[in-house]
Amino acid sequence: MSNKFPMKNKYNHSMEVKRKLSKIFPMRVDTIYSTRILSIIKVLKAESQQVLYDAGISLAFEEFQGIEAQDLSSALAQIADLYMNNSLGKLVMDGAGKNFLLVRNYDCATCVSAKNNGKTYCWLDAGFIAGALKQMLNEDYVVIETKCHGTGAEYCEFLIAKKRRVEI
Numbered sequence: 001m002s003n004k005f006p007m008k009n010k011y012n013h014s015m016e017v018k019r020k021l022s023k024i025f026p027m028r029v030d031t032i033y034s035t036r037i038l039s040i041i042k043v044l045k046a047e048s049q050q051v052l053y054d055a056g057i058s059l060a061f062e063e064f065q066g067i068e069a070q071d072l073s074s075a076l077a078q079i080a081d082l083y084m085n086n087s088l089g090k091l092v093m094d095g096a097g098k099n100f101l102l103v104r105n106y107d108c109a110t111c112v113s114a115k116n117n118g119k120t121y122c123w124l125d126a127g128f129i130a131g132a133l134k135q136m137l138n139e140d141y142v143v144i145e146t147k148c149h150g151t152g153a154e155y156c157e158f159l160i161a162k163k164r165r166v167e168i
């Protein structure tokens with residue numbers, strides 16, 4: 001009997017074989033997401049910033065649909081929970097100025113594979129935070145990543161500010 005799909009069976013290993021294989025070829029679950037995002041950034045170049053930011057907003061709109069928050073700090077706490085539960089990082093408040101907030105993301109899944117080349121990489125996360133805040137608070141925020149593995153920091157830092165309406 002001919003096997004039309006040999007690839008399917010090729011990887012149908014027993015648990016014992018899988019365990020042996022994972023010792024030889026460790027699953028890089030902690031970096032594979034980051035490697036893929038960085039590849040998208042490499043291909044899209046400068047365009048990647050807006051594309052990933054908008055993708056983050058779109059994703060957050062779906063994830064936080066129907067969820068409301070009383071204020072900014074409880075909205076951020078909900079985003080931090082989602083980050084923690086999905087191994088995307090440990091999001092913590094870092095400080096606040098008159099018109100802005102700073103949050104840090106430790107162990108960020110997006111930029112863990114990034115080299116220190118002076119760039120920030122977590123546009124998807126910045127957009128996601130902005131989108132989640134819009135969804136929960138019904139207010140427009142701008143989120144800018146100011147520190148990243150790509151800039152040599154040990155954590156990512158995001159500046160969060162309310163979007164000002166420009167009146168003409």
Ligand SMILES: [Zn+2]
Pocket residue numbers: 108110111120121122145147148149150155156
């Ligand atoms: Zn980052």
